[in-house]
Amino acid sequence: MKVRLNNMSHRSLTSSQPASSRANPLFGSTIKDQRITLAHGSGGKAMRDLIQNLLVPTFNNPILEKLEDQATIPLKELLQHGDRLAFTTDSYVVDPLFFPGGNIGELAVNGTVNDLAVSGTRPLFLSCGLVIEEGFSLETLTQIVQSMKHAADGAGVSIVTGDTKVVEKGSADKLFINTAGIGVIREGVSIAATKAQLGDAIITNGFIGDHGVAILLARNELALEANVQSDTQPVHDLVSHMLDVCSHIHCLRDATRGGLATVLNEFASASNVSILIKEPNLPIRESVRGACEILGLDPLYLANEGKIVVAVPSENAHELVDAMRQHPMGKDSAIIGSVKASPAGTVMLSTTFGGTRIVDTLVGDQLPRIC
């Protein structure tokens, strides 16, 4: 039977036990060879050291530093940003942990920030739950936690509460991170997948499929090399910029797992409309196309980590795309399609070749074809 060790939260251990002034074995002269052990999740000294010497100083904010059981956030502060609270959570289990363009830490911050941002939310606070496999390198953990802080600073959010568990070797694959986030929705903004309307233009903010291909290649199982970087980036500032230009965006989602095709199907189905996208208008890098050709994959279904899909009234589309292109997160933005009446609930692609086909939701993962 696998044993999962239930630990206490960061706070409960440390608040009653102030940091030792003695030399700390965890952060002695070198952390290079140090490994996470079950002791780091046991609620004792080792865990306190991990929290006080790594997590608290890295995430570095007054709310976390109080080390209470919960983060306390004054409502007044929230109300400055809008009139509704947005709340989301996501877990990150990527393999490998490091890939061209980023690592799991950045992903865990940007992913949750983006889930908030796409409703027109100003993301403000995140939690950080770490599930660490026994034997994990402390140096790597430090690097990942620092990446989280870097990404949080980039997105203007604070990591204000957290939890750490260490599980026995083999009970988890190296490191899993869960982040939950809260933010505040701008007044007057109402974005939902149900709101796509006939004639709306469909827009995306740049090249699709980069993250999916970067991860596939980083696994080194395919004997393929290509210069593709993950696109992991926070999009809240871009979204805020877009709302300044066009406050009545109908639909907006980030196209992560399942790719562009999945989000478009969600819009088509929730709004009971048809969406027609044009293959020649889709921004796809040559290297991503090449990898997909060789591996028999469809870039429409590849994961992204900083790409949004938008439905807006067609009369606002060009102005919006121009504005998006002015923003660093949207410089390759393009209008990729439009909303039609029928066949309702369906996404169609008009191919560069001149044909038309359905782009359905995937059943499971894309599996490469035999020949």
Next chain:
Amino acid sequence: MKFVDEFRDPHKAQVLLQEIQGLVKRIPICGERPIWIMEVCGGHTHTIFRYGINKMLPKEVEFIHGPGCPVCVLPRGRVDDCVALAERNEVIMTTFGDAMRVTGSKKSLLQAKADGADVRMVYSPLDALNLARVNRDKEVVFFGLGFETTMPSTALTILQASQEGIKNFSIFCNHITIIPTIKAILDSPDLQLDGFLGPGHVSMVIGLEPYTFIANHYRKPITIAGFEPLDILQSVWMVLKQLSERRCEVENQYKRIVPPYGNSQALQAIQEVFELREFFEWRGLGSIDHSGVRVREEFSAFDAEQKFPIPNLKIADPTSCQCGEVLKGVIKPSQCKVFGTACTPQNPLGALMVSTEGACAAYYNYGWIPEEDLYPAKTSV
């Protein structure tokens, strides 16, 4: 993208489509019934639907989707055998991606993996051999399947393993051969066909000669076709041209890949390692004589069927499933009584719904858009 976009040029496609429209008018049966062309290969089916070629052609030309998806025609009993092998403690089962999802009578390899079997996806049998090299305490089995396209790589891997004296590697051989199956289809009494698009990558190995009986005996034109959309259109044009001129020949559109006499080294490797089985069971089509191969006796150390006990049960196709009629072109996928209801890509009942190369999955995923939504005023000849 170089060497790809050239074969997807929409302007050239329009020229070919115009030519095709002109040709169709000159074919005698035009107007009485559609002209039926079978694309034998699942790769062609995939291209046809992915690029919407079926919807670009004039209404008078219809594709019949043939038996050339090796994943689809695998009978449920063989999948059960493979799952039984995979579930042995000492076995690492290796397979091509889309073979993971095909279901036996109980489960697929993907489900077996979830239940704890060690099943790994590989891109080549050489990857499987490599796993055997680094996991000496395990038995690595490669789920070998496919037509003559993939047969040489399996054969060469066995030769390599034999040369290195690797003891913990074997293949579960389900390789099949296309010619007896085309013949069985042509002999089917309920079949109506006007011509064939021949399988490009199989022909790269076997050459053109094996197809001559189709033209000479059965009097059907056949064009060996490539897999890019322009390849398909040009090949359709070539078949129609033959029909309009009342010729029945084996023509080669895919000359950039297919040499007339095939690949002698690949054929030699196949010959050395494999021999024909008396018969092999096909999902939807039943048993076809001399349509499968097995590992020769001298390489039996690499034959999983010799190395491990195999349940070897025959499992009948579900009675409601009409895969056989679809494979023979008697009905279209959407005319099957369980299409899209009891049989979907989420819960495939029939084999043709399993792989993206299967005709039913292609219809389901890409193909069922109502005509009026696609082309309100579709051109017709």
